[in-house]
Amino acid sequence: GESVGLHLPTLSVQEGDNSIINCAYSNSASDYFIWYKQESGKGPQFIIDIRSNMDKRQGQRVTVLLNKTVKHLSLQIAATQPGDSAVYFCAETPAGTASKLTFGTGTRLQVTL
């Protein structure tokens, strides 16, 4: 059933440190994964994606790691900045990126000065 009043897990990181946000997925048939960033009152913003035939992908200041054995996904943000403060969602899809996305519960990243 749907959880009501769920509190998002929060990660507090000092400015300049690296952040690691984790996500566990459940569908072993998922072959495409995306990380989104959502700021308050806005829609999710695409950060980085990875296909199941890869285990690591790097972008600008961000790295996504995929461990299919334990169905785990992580997002690493280097040199975290105040502008990185937001809620981060992982999303999975079983076949092709236009397929339905299943979103994780989200993690709130708070960057302290």
Place this chain on the structure above:
Amino acid sequence: GAVVSQHPSRVICKSGTSVKIECRSLDFQATTMFWYRQFPKQSLMLMATSNEGSKATYEQGVEKDKFLINHASLTLSTLTVTSAHPEDSSFYICSASRGRVGGGNQPQHFGDGTRLSIL
């Protein structure tokens, strides 16, 4: 590129009113559009998927007569909340993708959401 515009950003209206929300892909053709609902401090829940020119596919538990979806062109989809009641108050978000469901790797790009408040 890949900008999705959603309008209006906020709506406050009386119970019983029908409300239409528009979702436009500004710089690409969106073969598939998705509508989500998000409650405070929760994740996005998919309501329905629509392909241009065909009927929307609704998720289990979503009333299709309550939430009318039209995807008449490759750049516009609309969600109409009919006879809205306070329990329909929520944050509604659309996304658009160049690809079809089951097609190649084309990410979903999201609008900035519509906050609907029914009094």
